[in-house]
Amino acid sequence: MARVVKITVPEEVEESEIARWVAEGLSRKVMRRLILESLSRGVDVGVDLERALREFERTRSEVWKRIEEEYREKGLI
Numbered sequence: 001m002a003r004v005v006k007i008t009v010p011e012e013v014e015e016s017e018i019a020r021w022v023a024e025g026l027s028r029k030v031m032r033r034l035i036l037e038s039l040s041r042g043v044d045v046g047v048d049l050e051r052a053l054r055e056f057e058r059t060r061s062e063v064w065k066r067i068e069e070e071y072r073e074k075g076l077i
Contacts, residue, residue, distance in 0.1 A: 009018060071077045 068077065
């Protein structure tokens with residue numbers, strides 16, 4: 001069940017930023033749970049670490065591009 005929490009944020013903080021912060025926090029919590037479940041079952045040594053690193057770097061690059069675009073739109077850079 002969802003719950004409502006009242007918080008006060010500075011006026012310059014946009015709703016999209018708040019939603020992103022909440023989503024990031026929830027994703028960390030879910031990821032932590034999934035990792036602990038995976039570790040309790042044992043780690044699969046068949047993971048392609050080079051491929052995983054490439055995918056991580058690609059994703060990180062895409063996210064930073066989006067953040068940079070947002071900052072440019074706001075005139076921060």
